[in-house]
Amino acid sequence: MLAAADFRALGTGVRVVTAEASALEAALAAVHKLLVDTDEACSRFRDDSEISQLNRAAGQAVRVSPLLFLAIETALRVSRMTGGAVDPTVGTAMRIIGYDRDFAQLPADGKFTLAVRPVPGYERVRIDHSRRTVTLQPDVELDLGASAKALAADLSARVAAESAGAPVLVSLGGDIAVAGEPQDSGWPVLIAEDSAAALDSPGEVVSIKAGGLATSSTTVRRWRQQGIERHHIVDPRTGAQASVYWRTVSVVAASCVDANAAATASIVWGPDAVPWLAGHHLAARLVKANGEVVRLSGWPAAVAV
């Protein structure tokens, strides 16, 4: 029988589900520890985090923890994978469009500025595996938000399954990773625009047995700047928020990192996402701004609950 617990971390909702009730406590402890470590290493909103210190040390080679190194290495891989559509050097752009603190603390209608520009680009981040150092060129500011949350989901699911000795599902703000021998029918997951939707909300339910499932949406985590509606997905080519061709994209992949990268890049790419997703055999569900749904690479037809 499934057992689940919900809490908040990394500025978002966390849900941990185990296939056996007796495994939940150990799984929760493992996930909590991993998320604390991730927050200390990767949070742009904490002055004392490792990444904040790294951002303040642009131009210098900085030795970082294994976890932050992996997070940066993962972010760079995601950038290469997506041709720069998902880029960790969006830190300055995120501040300019007003997303400069934990989302819960953003003002309802903040100060407005038009000083957007293309992001510096992931090529300006140097990593040295042998020394485990990272060097940011001047004016580069990292924001690992797009990939670090997905990486934390992958890592915490694996750690929790190992600690608990049972299959585990971890959801970080709707980015889902599963680990351990799955149930026969897999983990049922509701697809929604908002990860905060109730489990009994109407919608499609899919089943995953391995890897990750991620959804990116421009309909949540929105705020206003002097009357202009903002969302949190930046197009690195312009430094401004991505235009909205797809309102929501969900992708299933071998890992939550890959699923999140593909979903976020698809928002940025608009219609060009379709051949890319299909070419990589990534099951995906894309919802146009007008509500039309496109299913790719074996994404199942809707099964209403």
Place this chain on the structure above:
Amino acid sequence: MTSWTWAAGLGGIGLTGAIAVLAAGSFAGHQPAAAAPPAATADPSNLDSTATIQPQPAPQDSFGGSNQPPAAVSGGS
């Protein structure tokens, strides 16, 4: 030095194992099969020759429809 090598030196067995497994799966043994439409450009100094830069699809038969009550919600956040 590959990612899993330094990961193996981490303290904490759980996290070590997780990073090692994840890094091995993510960074070893694959070569790009096809270029993405938006061409990737990268500083060669940042490229790991063993790294895959292609997204990996979910294992076959690991994904499908369901009529079971959901255990979690995937949505934007």
